Amino acid sequence: MLGEAIIKGMAVTAKNFFGSYVSKERLPTVQYPEERLVPKENARQFPFLVYDGDDWEKGLRCVSCQICEKECPPKCIYIIKSKDKKPDYKGQAQFYPARFDIDISVCMSCGICAEVCPFESIKMDTEFELSTGDRFGGLLLPKEKLAKSNEHYRKVHPTDAAASDAVLAAEIAKAEAKAKAAAEAKVKADAEKKPA
């Protein structure tokens, strides 16, 4: 009633003013270019293409099935399927993308491409410092720029990468079991054929 509350309020702001010089709690700003926070694990910016091994061209998981291209809401993915085939991670002959472009000026970082990909080959990255002077060419990323190693994926999203690795390991195991069964069946068939 008589102005006590004003004095109380002034005390609060004074505490904040002087506190900001001594306590980190009262000054939580991170001065970005010099200091930076570690990105959160479930952060996502733009998609990238995962490859296994050392050679990105050889190890690219993408088989150019074009599901992501069709699912992409803003239609920022552009794929041309290859004419020939090359072996994938389990040795099976597959198509590969002759061309794979993502226009990150159109991309809205929804992550649908990563969710629909049945080959664990397109994933979301956490890289955000992508500003460029060339707003057309600089933001249209070709597959050379999109390809990033599985190690990178393990680093930015450890949990998801582990799950994805497990899926791929199961696929390989299944393929091996199938090959083994096929081989056994063949041996058996050959053995049955022989006496006849």
Next chain:
Amino acid sequence: MVESLDQLFVNLKHWALGFLPEALQPLVSAVLSIVPLVAVFGGLFAIVTIFERKGLGRIQNRYGPNRVGIPFTDIRLAGFGQFIPDGIKALIKEDVVPRAADKVVHFLAPVVLLIPVLLTYAVLPIGRNMTVVDFDAGVLFFFSVGAAVEISVFMAGWSSRNKYSLLGAMRGIAQMISYEIPLILSAVTVIMLVGSLKTSDIVAAQAGFTAGLPNWFVLTPWGFAGFVMFLIAALAESNRAPFDLPEAESELIAGYFTEYSGFKFALFFLGEYLGMFAIIGLGITLFLGGWHAPFPFLTWVPSYVWFMTKLLAIVFFFIWVRGTLPRLRMDQLMSFAWKFMIPMALINLVVAAVWHFMAGTGAARWVVCALLIAGPYVLLGRGLMENKHLGKRTYRFAD
């Protein structure tokens, strides 16, 4: 040594004038008084904007500007170079004038704001012998010229042909006229007791020390009440938070200067800050002993340093208030001025008279005067709040 440092600028001016022929001396003397004043207070404006932004930032738990330092180098100076790009930006921005605006009045409004504000500096005693024009009606001149600011506000608001500008101007004029009364009434106490409108006489009346404390008027009961009221009214006169209704970014965009851009906007900004410095300077002159040192052992510090220190201290206090208090509502603003400030200022006039006539009674006049102020303060404060039903809000349906 101490004496010459104190009178450095005065002597420098006289030395420079000595080289000129007799006929030119009055004119050059005036220019030599005005130019440094405008430069110093213009520079102060630049620095204070940074202090304000940084101070508000710290109050809100953030840094405020801390990047820009000396141009073309990596020296950051903790952001104190920010006013240079700010100024360049204001200068090179496009000057948009609304098609419907009254072009002449729209152009003149910022000039009309700046001229009276600069004129008020003429009577401020910045230091010992450092008043531009020390004439008998100094305080009266200050208030009458300062009142011309309202015309500029109205010119800007009316000529813009914009509802926000007009509302801002309407609020601004209502506020400035209402708060001019307590402002002048609280200053009148000092004029009554000193018996002079001359600013240098008012400062001289506060010279000397009793029992280690300065003879400033703020250290008397009526002077303290007067100073507090003067500060509140000065906040309202200079349109600063919590009395920033004429500008009210969140409601009126920028109030009466919504339609101003580029350098005209900067002129409004400059005029507002210079007006604030001037009115603080008058407050210092009236209540805080002008350029006198606060303690006997500090009298060796030059007088203009004391004036600037006190000025900056009050500016920081204003920034602190801006960072704390929310904006008042229009009716609250008006009822505060008319129902609280003006009665208190009138009571304070009586108290000052009582103080004058009880001279020589020692402690008795302190007790009587303090009670005469505290009593009405409590009664008025309580009385105004009686029918307000303040407290925790209860909801009929929502709970």
